[in-house]
Amino acid sequence: MNIALLLEMAAEAAPDRIALVCEGKRWTYGDLLAAARGAFELIQDSGAEYVALLDESSEAAVIAVFGAALAGVPYCPLNYRLPDADLAALLGRIAPALVIGDEERVLRIAGGQNHTVFPRDEFTLKVQETVPGNDTRQYDPGEGVAIQLFTSGTTAAPKAAILRHANLIGYILGTVEFASADEADAALVVVPPYHIAGISALLSSIYAQRKIVMLPSFSPEGWLSLVAHEAVTNAFVVPTMLARIVDAMEKGATAQTASLRAIAYGGGKMPLEVIHKALERFPSAGFTNAYGLTETSSTVALLGPEDHREAVASEDPKVRARLTSLGKPIPTVEMEIRGENGEVLPVGEPGEIYVRGDQVSGEYKEKSALDAQGWFPTRDAGFMDQDGYLFLSGRADDVIVRGGENMSPGEIEDVLLTHPAVADACACAIPSVEWGETVGVAIVTRQGHIAPNEGELKELVRSRLRSSRVPEKVAFVSELPYNEMGKLLRRKVKDVLAD
Amino acid sequence: MKPGTRLKSAACDTEVMVIRSADGQIECGGSPMGEARPTEPAPLAADFSAGTLMGKRYIDSEGKYELLCVKPGKGSLSVEGAALVVKDAKPLPASD
Missing domain, CATH: 3.30.300.30 (ANL, C-terminal domain)
Structure with a gap:
């Protein structure tokens, strides 16, 4: 099943509802679907084997995800912060690609690689001008790869993690109720487009019909101003962002944050001090700590708002400690802690975290990391306490x-x-x-x-x-x-x- | 029926995507569903007229069949005459 179905359903149910706000521009579900269908034509004509994004978040990222999906070509957002040589090597691994974004840079560092390049504005304009094919057009059935993300490669050459349509559809259908968001709901997306959290945020918001408010480049002031201006109700941040937001508020930055109901964080370890301060600064918001990996299509465990409140209010050190935990595995995922010889470890003993479920791809372009029973060794080390809370102790290699x-x-x-x-x-x-x-x-x-x-x-x-x-x-x-x-x-x- | 197949109701507007399926006949409004809608609509059986809801997943009691409603209609879903029931998602507290 193709992930484009998520957008098709949203557009079918509410074509005129606002789906996305980015730099003052508003896009309805109908607009986005039409643009994705235009992108399909563009991708088909180019003969590209990948669709890459070398740019900050914008509507182009949304249109490209779904356009690539319709065309049956993997979407591969790239980290524009990489040095030229590293980026050129990654571009070489996905040639020929249709690249959206920094045209000058692609031509300079990968000019001989046969890519088709569109600057963002040109891409956005072209896909809107293209008249989508009629209803009889055959879109990709979605049996293959939807997304390819290069891992950050801090230890070795970046690995190409692949997420199939089936993994992402499994995640969304299992964890999001269709059209469950209120029309006034708005989710602020600020994680870079090449991060799995950025992609899953787009897919889940569109399926829930929760308006996406994009902040292409993070600053605490920009974030706070967008929260106030768009009456943002939900936000996902990485720990450093939350630390900077809290810091700016302490220094007196203008903050009207009463609309915020839910703040989720993840992507790295949250310092205890920061979360305590944030809980004080956003008293009406429920906090969620989400733990997930690229290879698991995002979230596999989470610590919810109730857990946060209980931990803060409790005198019991064990309950208080939950604030440093990742919470519990989500219902649609199985999790085990295993020892060096693959044996399942008892409660409380640290080992490697293994996960299994529809959303778990555990697959790289070169090979799958899943074992014969479908378990994915995350290379993250941790343990689970008596009450089922998962604690992360670092990478298994650490x-x-x-x-x-x-x-x-x-x-x-x-x-x-x-x-x-x-x-x-x-x-x-x-x-x-x-x-x-x-x-x-x-x-x-x-x-x-x-x-x-x-x-x-x-x-x-x-x-x-x-x-x-x-x-x-x-x-x-x-x-x-x-x-x-x-x-x-x-x-x-x-x-x-x-x- | 292959996962990802889109089936249309002969008796109403309902359309579903097949997530999981076995060899039994999938029906809506009491009539078999197919990849194309028949030119002559089938009558809506009274026992299968509770309606389908957009975005809901429907399953049988044994977990062999799972259908996602991508277009709602007046009929309700069944396999070989046995009604399917709604499977709820387990919504996360907006983690992403």
């Missing part, structure tokens, strides 16, 4: 193995962050002659505080965790390296600590 004992960086960092003078902390493995690996930590001192001394930090860890967790090396840095999605780049910290 686990510190000291003398055969597995330790998660997360638990050490959580303890260090309780020190009043510690603003940010990263624990990672450093080579040790005696133990194979041992713990190294990088610390960012909180503004206005004196750097804590090494002994004090070691004692703090010793007092809360086992002595094996005590860092052997402590480095003080001015800031930790994060990518633009708020993901901590541990490899870089490792390099600093190895020196």
Whole structure:
């Protein structure tokens, strides 16, 4: 079944309802479907094998997703922040493509690759001018790949993760009720178009008939002003964005946020301090922490608004700790924590998170990572507590193995962050002659505080965790390296600590 | 019936997409559904006239059949005379 059906149904049920607001322009479901059908013609004529987007979010991203789907060509949004050489290599892997966006750059770095390039405005104009074919036109049945996303490739060359129409349809039909949104609902989408959260936000909002309000480029002030101006009810942010929004509000930025009912976050670890402040700043909003991966078509576990409220109000440290959890697996997904030999681990024991379900693709262009029973090893390490709450301890590759004992960086960092003078902390493995690996930590001192001394930090860890967790090396840095999605780049910290 | 096949009612406006199916006859309004609508509409059977709702998924009791309504109509869905029932999505608290 083709994902374009989601837009076709929305357009059939409410052709004149506003579907999208971007930079002041308003698009109805009918407009978007007509444009997607125009894009189909353009894609067919070009002979492209992929449709790529090298641009910030705009209506072109929505039109391209569905146009590519109708044409049966994978849609592949690219990270425009990549350096030229890396981007040229990715473009080479999808040639010949119809590329929407930065024409000058594509021609300069990948001119010989036979791409058809349209600047955004030209694409948007052309697809509207193109008269869609009549009803007898044969659109793709949707048995193949809908989306191809290159993983960020922090450890090796980027992998081409593929999501089939069936994965995305499974996710949407299983988790979204058709046309369930109120006409006044508006979802603010600010994640970049090449991120899975950006794509699933488009699909679920369109199927729910929730108006999408796009913010192509994030700034706290821009976000707050759009919330007020469009009476935004739902928003998804990555942790760094929420931190900057809260910070701007504290510094007195104009904020009219009473319309906000739901704020979801994900894509990286949320600092406890930030979520506490955000809960105070947005008292009428329900918060949801969503955990998912590109390979799972977005969300597989979540911590809902009720969980947030309970955790904040509770005296029980176990319940309070849920604020640092990812919540529980969603009903349409199965989840297991497994040990090194693939055995399912008991409650509370840390291991690798495995997931299975219709929405789980676990597939790369080169090969599938699913096992014979359809389980996908996420490479994320974590554990589940007695009540079924999932806690993430980092990437499986980030686990510190000291003398055969597995330790998660997360638990050490959580303890260090309780020190009043510690603003940010990263624990990672450093080579040790005696133990194979041992713990190294990088610390960012909180503004206005004196750097804590090494002994004090070691004692703090010793007092809360086992002595094996005590860092052997402590480095003080001015800031930790994060990518633009708020993901901590541990490899870089490792390099600093190895020196 | 292959998943992704679009079936039309002979008795009303209903159209469905097949998500899951076995060998039984899929009906709407009491008459077999097909990929094309017959020129002469079939009468709407009183027992199968509760109507279909856009965007709802309909399933049988054994989980062998699942149909997504993509166009609503006056008839209701059945397989070999056994009525299908609505399967609810498990909506997430707007996580994305």
